[in-house]
Amino acid sequence: MIPFILTVFLLTAPAANAAGDPPDTMSERVKSCTICHGESGRAEQHVYYPRIGGKPVGYLYNQLRNFRDGRRQYQPMAILLENMSDDYLMDIARYFSAQALSVYEPELHSLQSEERELAETLIFSGDPNRNIPACSDCHGRALMGKAPFIPGLLGLPRAYLSAQFGSWRNGGLARGQISDCMSEIAEKLTDQEINAIAKWLSIQTVSGNPELPGNLSPGLTQRCSSIVQMEIES
Helix, strand or coil, X not given: CCCCCCCCCCCCCCXXXXXXXXXXXXXXXXXXXXXXXXXXXXXXXXXXCCCCCCCCHHHHHHHHHHHHHCCCCCHHHHHHHCCCXXXXXXXXXXXXXXXXXXXXXXXXXXXXXXXXXXXXXXXXXXXXXXXXXXXXHHHCCCCCCECCCXXXXXXXXXXXXXXXXXXXXXXXXXXXXXXXXXHHHHHHCCHHHHHHHHHHHHCCCCCCCCECCCCCCHHHHHHCHHHHCCXXXX
């Protein structure tokens, strides 16, 4: 569902061979990424930058391509990625996907009983009367995502989640390749529902890994085609 903002600052030039320069490894090349996104194993809170360690490789790759090609609109990312090849973006995606899940300290929001019930109903059951699928239908019962394309929803601050819903509603920064399920779903949710979902997700602990690939229902596959129909080049 969350087609979550993936802001990555990349080191594009290989390290020089002069004495004293760092080794030319992927871990060195992507160190600038962790300035905003944080490093796995460190409890750093970056409210508007999502954690990317341990996320599905296809999801990371798609987002990097979307930023580079202007399908996801955030100018700093577009500029930094504009000269990178698909192969190099895949190398970056594989590197971060292989990392351990980033540390997340759940936020301390108090939910009223009606807020909790509202959030859990939408997250795990959806609202068939409004044609709103459950978040868990796409993102897995544990909400940790589904490999290789669908991200998890846990480990994200409330402010970030709320901002993403706003962008989906307005066709802004979170826009992907084409109109997809998240834009449609966000338009149907009320402000009260979005607030309840964001609060509930932000207070959960993070554990487990993305589920293995699984089939979505035909309706979800059609609506979420920008997420699930892109193939990873081997």
